[in-house]
Amino acid sequence: EVHLVESGGGLVQPGGSLRLSCAASGFTFSNYFMSWVRQAPGKGLDWVSLITNSAVTTYYADSVKGRFTISRDDSKSTLYLQMNSLRADDTAVYYCAPYSSTSGFGYWGQGTPVTVSS
């Protein structure tokens, strides 16, 4: 059974940093592209970033480019999102999900909430 557990969220001041983690199990993590998707309170889903298998390539939404960095540790089956220069509009629940180019996101974690506020 696929299991995804996000952690690392919390309250941070504007301009601060956080590192999110996503521990994956139940599938061969190293074979999959992995992604982060967020959802601001009361808003829709917003794709954030994606990393290919073997970390060959990374992709970012324009809204986070230059501030967020996605990475992975295949030996630990863990996905990361380093978030710097955080802004109030980064406040959201952050989900991780394995990605398939033929079917999109089939599984999701429970999400970790990030609040950017002074």
Place this chain on the structure above:
Amino acid sequence: DIQMTQSPSSLSASVGDRVTITCRASQGIKNDLGWYQQKPGKAPKRLIYAASSLQDGVPSRFGGSESGTEFTLTISSLQPEDFATYYCLQYNSYPLTFGGGTKVEIK
């Protein structure tokens, strides 16, 4: 970037009603589209992938179709557990983009 225009943003319907939700892509995306259901406080759940393929375990009252750049999610007979928000997702090209969502409420 590909824009996904989803309509309506909300609708009210009764149990047993047929419900249709539409997403229009700003350019061709082949059939690289999925539909997701989300209930309050929960993660999204995939219903449909590749525009019309039903996810394992999803009831057959859910169906997807496509016509050019217009994609449709149909619920043939709305059930109480179907009241939720629905999103489309295009995964044809980066950045991946979601539709704005459709909230299905009880009439």
